[in-house]
Amino acid sequence: MIALDDTDRALIRALAQDATASAGALGRDLGLSQPACWRRIKRLREAGVFRATRLDVDSAALGFGVTVFLGVKLATKGRVSLEDFERAVSAIPEVQTVEHVLGAYDYRLRVVARDLSDFERVLRRRIMTLPGVGNLDANVLLSEERRPGPLG
The missing domain is CATH 3.30.70.920 (Lrp/AsnC effector binding domain/regulation of amino acid metabolism (RAM) domain)
Structure with a gap:
């Protein structure tokens, strides 16, 4: 299990709302640089926190x-x-x-x-x-x- 801080949790919530958001835009919203935000996303993905990026289709x-x-x-x-x-x-x-x-x-x-x-x-x-x-x-x-x- 990966240890999550408040920034990680905020990043997860933001990506749950819009999985297409760029690391630059997310970083601006969370007070991070684009590279720092990208590294966090990569760490969460490699730890298995994100299983997949899916399109939410209205049946x-x-x-x-x-x-x-x-x-x-x-x-x-x-x-x-x-x-x-x-x-x-x-x-x-x-x-x-x-x-x-x-x-x-x-x-x-x-x-x-x-x-x-x-x-x-x-x-x-x-x-x-x-x-x-x-x-x-x-x-x-x-x-x-x-x-x-x-x-x-």
């Missing part, structure tokens, strides 16, 4: 009006390996996240679809045919008020 603007959180309980864990299930479910383009969880279900999936009938198609033709799928539980996202920010 609704692309025509995906429905988001469903799907709980998946595998029927028999002994017959199908978790890796086989994970590999198969990760190949479905509508599945945005695959989380192996502890609790009532083995996996939690975030699935996007154009509408409910499109979700039903994805569910019936793609998800329910995956190896080892047993029980399913669906929760339709009504609104998303806040996305969690960085812990720093």
Whole structure:
């Protein structure tokens, strides 16, 4: 684990807001020179604090009006390996996240679809045919008020 000071935490918050901000602009905002800011970013990246730089895409603007959180309980864990299930479910383009969880279900999936009938198609033709799928539980996202920010 890397030791973070207040400047590192401020830098993480600033990059979480705008990952495209330059080291010069960030440095000006944080009272650092461009090279000092760049070295901090490099140190944080090399320490694994930043896993990736991603584009935050608005699914609704692309025509995906429905988001469903799907709980998946595998029927028999002994017959199908978790890796086989994970590999198969990760190949479905509508599945945005695959989380192996502890609790009532083995996996939690975030699935996007154009509408409910499109979700039903994805569910019936793609998800329910995956190896080892047993029980399913669906929760339709009504609104998303806040996305969690960085812990720093």
